[in-house]
Amino acid sequence: MAPVRNTRVLFNEYAEGYPIPGKTLVVDKSETIDLEGAPLKNGQVLVKTIAISVDPYQRGRMSEPGKTTSGDAYELGKPLVNYVVVKVIRSENPDFAPGQHVYGMGDFSEYQILTDLSTWKVLPETRGTPWSAYVGVLGMPGQTAFYGWKEAAHAKKGETIYISTAAGAVGSMVVQIAKADGLKVIASAGTESKLQFLRELGADVVFNYKTTNVEDVLKEHGPIDIYWDNAGGKSLDAALANLNTFGRVVKIGSISSYNSKPEPIYNTETILWKRIIIRGVLVFDHHEQYLDEFYATFPPKVAKGEIKYVEHVVRSLDETPQLVLDQQKGNNTGKAVIVLADE
């Protein structure tokens, strides 16, 4: 069989402020790959990309080396990298068989040859669950919600939680876990369609942070016991002022400062008098503790429709640079995902 085109999204230029489609990220169609003939070394696997996750934290890796936050800077001229679901086409590795679906950190490309598979995981075949779910509600975002909840929320029935960017992939999972555990949920987002989604998830109070003062809402519907912080900045400051004694802040994101200078926080004295705990949680610290429980619990719930989620799907790598920008600006509703094949 003749080589086929292997479209890739390359990291082309360091970003200052928002990433710019065609400058920060470019789509490259110059490469081809011979799916049957490309030589594989012992241990290598040739895979086809099924679904690629696009996540807010990636912005942190688009800054210059030394200015990055969430990991090392992406390499200039190389494909963007993030969580993907791929399907094995050919394998020289005894742990991975053709036809299996595998989850890990891979390139933004149609095909790729994987060499180090030590952190890749073969996915369970759960009837009724699309593969794209494994980079969203069942991937890093869903895991972040679950791990943060177990590790740092210490929620008790009847408490009140405020969740910022609540319609996002992490936030919408937290809304559902919090409601299932008997909490009152205050949730914010930036568009009417996101607020509608939050109402459907059962949030008790929803508001648009772009048109409503966070502090006023928390004063009226709080005080809160937990602040689930995806945002930082003003939301964090308002939450600190409205936390109960022994309140908790679970910090899993900081979208307000990814593309611009951080907004100032003033209400730190209250951390002392209210004996507040603020804690940053990253997903990869806790896989060993919680991943098996997560995979045992959530794929069946998703298959049965007990966990709701919304995806913002694009079907081509060509649309990726714009999707990355839209996500940083909060323009998409639901988990941003690139789906290149359904199975």
Added chain:
Amino acid sequence: MAPVRNTRVLFNEYAEGYPIPGKTLVVDKSETIDLEGAPLKNGQVLVKTIAISVDPYQRGRMSEPGKTTSGDAYELGKPLVNYVVVKVIRSENPDFAPGQHVYGMGDFSEYQILTDLSTWKVLPETRGTPWSAYVGVLGMPGQTAFYGWKEAAHAKKGETIYISTAAGAVGSMVVQIAKADGLKVIASAGTESKLQFLRELGADVVFNYKTTNVEDVLKEHGPIDIYWDNAGGKSLDAALANLNTFGRVVKIGSISSYNSKPEPIYNTETILWKRIIIRGVLVFDHHEQYLDEFYATFPPKVAKGEIKYVEHVVRSLDETPQLVLDQQKGNNTGKAVIVLADE
């Protein structure tokens, strides 16, 4: 015996900014008390004041009701209240005998009749330890240091800690505990005599935060694993920027914002990427857990000179309003204490 004068320090006016001697606090000599003849109800105890603690947190109770931080507002026209050591003169309470020294929250007055003694504690008679120590190195400040260390510092040998207002009653205890546990100690204070005291305590790096940029010092001698926060504001912001992964902030004070508007904090995104834990610790949450261990451990160490401390002593209630102001401004070195009698 004729009634004697009972000098008191009254809370006279709510403070905005620094408390003003003669306005916020006034010395009152109009009251007398009959030490032998004053009637005592069942359960009451008549006591003579030995030592009174003056602490930075008290500023929070001098604001208008609704604007206070550290507990309820002091009552206008009533004596100031804080931790004291008193000696029992007469007792109608079977748990307290004349001659015993007792520790609790009492009035700034030469004598007083106590009614509710449920939170008062009879002190051990430790040879070589002055009673004033029981409101300082062995009182609330020492306990704050010990409890915060046990609860929230999670220190490991070889780690680096930065301690702000390190020459204060809490900070100087933390410096010594940290050195005893094998940490590298970076310590800041605002006068040369305080820095000299910190050198004597064994701090590895000392600096004057008024003349040196905190950020520069932490960049040069950090990164740090623990920030012991007595200050808030710029010190907290600089510490956040220089914490290691899995760093901890133990917040036990906030002197930078007690008398003026809080300084802004910008470096909160790092809480996420570095998985930092910030926790506020107040002494009265942890007595049940740690007080017995504290009293068993530290009074003998103080008596043997193994724990160093410096007191800023005044010998009369007349000097109290000025002492309170000096402490808020950082003008005194060592634990501020009013000693009215040696035993």
